[in-house]
Amino acid sequence: MDPSRILAVRTAHRKAYTWQDRAALGTVRLLRWGMDFVSGYNSRPADTNTPSKAYIMTEEKWITRFIFLESVAGVPGMVAGMLRHLKSIRRMRRDNGWIETLLEEAYNERMHLLAFLKLAEPGLAMRFMVLGAQWVFFSGFSLAYLISPQICHRFVGYLEEEAVITYSKAIRDLEDGHLPAWEGLQAPKMAIKYWQMPEGQRCMHSLLLYVRADEAKHRDVNHTLGNLDQNMDPNPFAAKVRAQVQSVTGSTGGLRQLRENSRKET
Template sequence: MHSLPSTVALGRMVPGAAARALPIHRAFLAPCLAAATKRSLSTSGPRMNILKGQKTDEKSSLGPGAEGLHIKDLPPKASVPVTTDNAIKGDWVLFHPVYTPEELRSVEVLFRESKTFSDKVAHSFVKIARWAFDIASGYKHKPLPPNASEMSLEELRKGGYLMDETQWLRRILFLESIAAVPGMVAAALRHLRSLRLMRRDHGWIHTLLEEAENERMHLMTFMTLKNPSLLFRAMVLGAQGVFYNAFFLCYMISPSTCHRFVGHLEEEAVVTYTRCIQEIEAGRLPAWTDVPAPAIAKDYWRLGDDAKFLDVVYAVRSDESTHRFVNHSLASLKYETDVNPFALREPDMTTKGSRICFERDEAAKFVDESHRLMQSKTDKPVEV
């Protein structure tokens, strides 16, 4: 018999102050309790707080989420939203953040200094990958000339100073088709490791799967604007085949180096989307100025009915800054023993957007804070 907490009433962050205060009940271990949860955590008595080396009662709970309302959170009589082709919307995705307008604009362009030999190796591989991606996608971003204000948009594009919408979309599609690989590879390897060793994973797998799906949803969103050619798809196929196998082998050798690599890669992604935002706001991508946000984006990020494509790019950039923060933080932990500090909750966007990562001692404090939070929110244990 295991002692399990019942449900936890915690605020899940949705845009708007009033919505933030809405209590949402989340359950644990769906087979045992009535409601399913996005992140189920089993309990089996005392365990070690790996980051602090202390024993704690393993009463699992969730910190405040940030993914907004899902179908499970609707009243019992609420209808399930469907599209004309009867595809279920909204609740078939994993946890992911939803941002307020203030959070969307809190992201900063940051770069982590390479301190160790492993860090330098990861950074060097990112430079190589960036060079290859730039060539494959035709990406270029030269500094504007002094007389840029006197030149027309067409002249700036012909001079190689600016890219048009088609070139930007090609870059983004290629980037997102590759960016969804690391999370899935890392999650699969940690899953298999957990099976081999027959012990728990310390919360890493779910976070890595969430990252993989989040990047894939970026691709699905931008695919609504363009259906790539067969040549482009062939390039993606080749790049994915090389990158998947290379990352697979590297992760078996040094997971920390691989997470540092992804952290640096996400730094570059934040730079790319920041430039895209600047180009749209400066009127240099006129075809995207008044384009409505795709329906899939409105559903995924809980955007308003009047959301524009620019709002989507802001949301994607915020996601990339989250991946930057998470992977740099995971790279600073001990792969074999440390608890994933983001298994129960994540910092708010102002933290993830303005800081590069948690160092190991900060991650330990965040885990302890999460434990205190869930102990203060749990109901009395239920015997099952």
Template structure:
């Protein structure tokens, strides 16, 4: 059983629930890569759309994924070297895109709440928190890299097409849209994980001495001794993993009557429930019966 709770008036956007930055934990170092298998035509459409968007993003940012090639009769993995600038370009493009869907969904749910004169059961607050979180990380990476006119034009065009397309899709099938965002966040977790692997492997030597921008220190509440570029990526990846869980879970719920389980209080403390932090993290999302 669950008890839906009202969200208190927030005087500071730092308190929005979808960011797990309250303290640096060991859980951030072990965020897993996860993929939810498709179970319906809706899921397949969402996954296909994400893969298409990823190919566009790869082309726009000049980044590539490792590929397998047959060399001398045996398969070998060919890795493409990504430098710090390319990673930052990818992050900026990624954050500028992932911040769009939640706002489109929030607008539509807000208008529906006004029309029906009913509470939205925490969905609006959840989506606002996620969009704010993505925007703050975009502003953080912009402190480290300033994109040129071409990149800004690409972002402008992508945002214009993406917002309107997602807005229309959310009118038709909000479940498909939340699954799309879940798959999109899966890609984000993969991107930040690979960047961390490059950093640990010594492929990004400048980042080993780079400090996190002050905006990230304040927003993430980063403690002394953890204000490095590596730890910034750990914070961002942890939030992306949480967004992945949230949207896969929201896709599984009844879009009209179920509350957001991430803003609910549960009576039965003996069972594992969704939370605001990394504890009980489910990369593929919660089933409806488990989430509520």
């Protein structure tokens, strides 16, 4: 991954235009409140660097939050990919490249979780919370995706917006010297191998930058998928579709032409 792109990641928010958008955003904000409560999250005010008793985010609490966040974030891509896979088989039609991207997202989120698990061992209480959250979220998201995939992708887009904010605040805390135990900490070997971190950029700070960049990508991908026709539009992020997009760049058809091609093929 290009280092300049990793450093260029910024928080962003897509305005909720429709009732579907507002429903997705409202659900994310409700879940954010619950996640803050479970992980003991208490953000330092952005306008001050003065330590206070109200600020309680230590390295341990950040890791707890990351683990809980990633254990939930790994669910949507797998659920969506699974349901689209079954739908493709049931209808005996091609999926237009969606499954590939969705499963890649789930795999990537799981790698985030495994990287953080190398830095901390969750207690029994945390494991039970993750188990309960996964069961509830898997069941609820599966039902929701059957009803409205578009709302679900918008929901994931807003969820990833919050993830980018969380990692940005952790990075700022580390850069401001509020997390001294992480200043000289090396990233786990599996993380170095997975992200192919170059020499000199294999510390905890770099790990957080790589993870944040992944979350920003998931944010943009899901907001884009939420804008598409869930049944007919090809996935513009799939490798094969990207090649097709490049081949028709000079034409006026664009995504519309790809959609027509997909209809003819099915």
